[in-house]
Amino acid sequence: MKIYSAEQLKPGMTTAARVETENGQILVLENTELTSRLINRIRFYRIPEIAIVEEENNESAEPNEPAAAPAPQPKAETGLLQNSTFSQKMKQSVAFKHQQIDYLFLTEKLKSCLQDIVHNNSDVNFDELLSLTSELFRSKKTAIELFDFLYSVRGVNDSVYAHSLNVAMISRMIGRWLHMDSHDLDVLMLAGLLHDIGKLLIPEEILNKPGKLTDEEFQEIKKHPRYGYDILKNQNIDSRIKKAALMHHERCDGSGYPSGLTEDTIDSFAQIIAIADVYDAMTAARSYRSPMCPFQVIGCFEKEGFQKYHTRYILTFLQHIASTYQNCRAILNDGRACNIIMLNNSALSQPIVQLDDNTCIDLSTQSSLYITALI
Secondary structure, three states: OEEEEHHHOOOOOEEOOOEEOOOOOEEEOOOOEOOHHHHHHHHHOOOOEEEEOOOHHHOOOOOOOOOOOOOOOOOOOOOOOOOOOHHHHHHHOHHHHHHHHHHHHHHHHHHHHHHHHHHHOOOOOOHHHHHHHHHHHHOOOOHHHHHHHHHHOOOOOOOOHHHHHHHHHHHHHHHHHOOOOHHHHHHHHHHHHHOOHHHHHOOHHHHOOOOOOOHHHHHHHOOHHHHHHHHHOOOOOOHHHHHHHHHOOOOOEOOOOOOOOEHHHOOHHHHHHHHHHHHHHHOOOEOOEOOOOHHHHHHHHHHHHHHHOOHHHHHHHHHHHHHHOOOOEEEEOOOOEEEEEEOOOOOOOOOEEEEOOOOEEEHHHOOOOOEEEEO
16 A cells, blocks of 8 residues: 555545544545545545555555555445445445535534524524435435444534534434424524524634633533524514523433523423433544443433433433344454343343354343444
């Protein structure tokens, strides 16, 4: 292999190693043929250089000093690795690579829209934004496709816009699981897109602070729901969207903010947005921790979620998200790989797994073992 700068990349080159962002999120897998869209994505994330397989069609560019080269993996006839997992196959598909770019541009469009509302006090027509988000959502035929996609496109170093897009699509999926009609699904998705708009009024040095917030800084962060409601209150949109901005950090036991509301006074859409908001935040990398895998997040919800979140909504979410990953491959905290073969309804974060030697383990009976990653 040889090392090429991002500016030297050309369509048709093949990656010799996977390309990752600073946060460790994968942009392009190894043994992938580059397209113009993928090259633009690499440049957008300011990746300085990548490893390219040495082939005749790469000789026209002037490479930098070559690095030590592992043998490149062979391609399968389908263009996918023959022994790859579902997630790996999805990441290598042409459709996924195109949708990565669509996701990026949609994030930029959301940014432009929210900033226009906040800084120009514009009365925005949300139809196009909602249409584009719905189109991306509908491109995922199953729940596992959607959640794997959202996990795989992580890497946008952004605390508001990409998160809001994710929350919108997760909320719509929860709405589907709750059997909402199409109008309510649209309203719920738009509520997800706009729920964090108040953060645009939080100083960036606080919002994007890499370390732990001081008490004073956290108090400033806690103002964003009220800021969001004040921004949206004069917009010609469903009142549930405005309430979601105001109430998505309220909790059913009264422990939330900004008003310490309890279950009977929190808008139902805000309660759904709250679950999607926390799930997306916990499965994302932070400066102080690695991303949590879905079963770790399910475990956190099981410990305190039934007091803090609406019982029907949290049960529906946990049952479906756990079922989404049944039959998937996983890694245990002791490093062993396994298959998730059966859920424990009373302990969804601790399913029954089968190791590669065909041994089965009920994690609900093994307090020292738990799932740390899905593969």
